[in-house]
Amino acid sequence: MKKSVLCAAAFTLLFGFTVAGGAMAEDKGPAEITLNADGKKPAVFPHAKHQSGSLTCDDCHKALDVKQMSNKDYAHKEGCKSCHKEKGASTSCSTCHPRKKRAIEGC
Numbered sequence: 001m002k003k004s005v006l007c008a009a010a011f012t013l014l015f016g017f018t019v020a021g022g023a024m025a026e027d028k029g030p031a032e033i034t035l036n037a038d039g040k041k042p043a044v045f046p047h048a049k050h051q052s053g054s055l056t057c058d059d060c061h062k063a064l065d066v067k068q069m070s071n072k073d074y075a076h077k078e079g080c081k082s083c084h085k086e087k088g089a090s091t092s093c094s095t096c097h098p099r100k101k102r103a104i105e106g107c
């Protein structure tokens with residue numbers, strides 16, 4: 001009796017780990033993405049940071065069109081800013097468009 005309960009618990013644990021292992025093997029894509037890198041005002045998109053909080057992959061990959069996120073009009077609305085407003089994340093320009101590094105800054 002006791003033994004079979006233990007076996008069931010062990011099986012659950014093992015199965016649980018197998019599922020977690022499978023999730024970790026999933027392709028998470030690049031950790032950092034620069035959108036419109038060659039443009040006048042590139043935007044930084046810390047992909048990994050967007051995966052470590054409460055967001056799910058589907059919040060972007062299903063609910064939104066990630067291929068449009070390098071489009072200014074889309075990005076400044078539903079692509080990036082709408083969610084930032086909704087979740088209380090920063091909407092200041094420099095959050096997404098860090099100032100260009102100046103070679104002689106600080107001299």
Ligand code: HEC
Pocket residue numbers: 026027028029030033045047050051055056057058059060061066067069070
């Ligand atoms: C906040 C929005 C957002 C979230 C959340 C997010 N992603 Fe992404 N992901 C993007 C964007 C934007 C790109 C770049 C798309 C492009 O320019 O082609 C991308 C690219 C990728 C790529 C590279 C291949 C491709 O489709 O371009 C993979 C793989 C990926 N994401 C997987 C994931 C997984 C897995 C999760 C959840 C753990 C996740 N992403 C969560 C926005 C997001």
Ligand code: HEC
Pocket residue numbers: 035043044045046049050053055059060064069075078079080081083084087089090095096
């Ligand atoms: C579905 C919601 C959602 C979308 C879409 C989204 N973000 Fe975010 N973003 C967040 C949240 C929430 C945070 C705050 C994360 C934190 O503080 O841990 C954040 C934080 C950030 C940060 C600051 C990260 C840091 O270092 O603290 C940058 C930069 C950023 N997002 C850029 C973008 C860009 C660019 C896009 C569009 C391509 C985008 N985000 C789309 C939810 C979103």
Ligand code: HEC
Pocket residue numbers: 035036039040041042043069070071072075076080081084090091092093094095096097
């Ligand atoms: C939440 C992230 C985010 C914030 C905040 C944000 N932007 Fe953007 N912006 C983007 C993304 C993503 C793009 C599309 C990719 C690109 O062109 O860099 C973009 C595009 C642009 C472009 C077009 C660049 C080009 O070469 O076509 C300009 C100009 C711009 N933003 C200015 C601003 C200004 C000014 C602010 C502040 C009032 C601002 N952005 C705030 C994410 C953001």
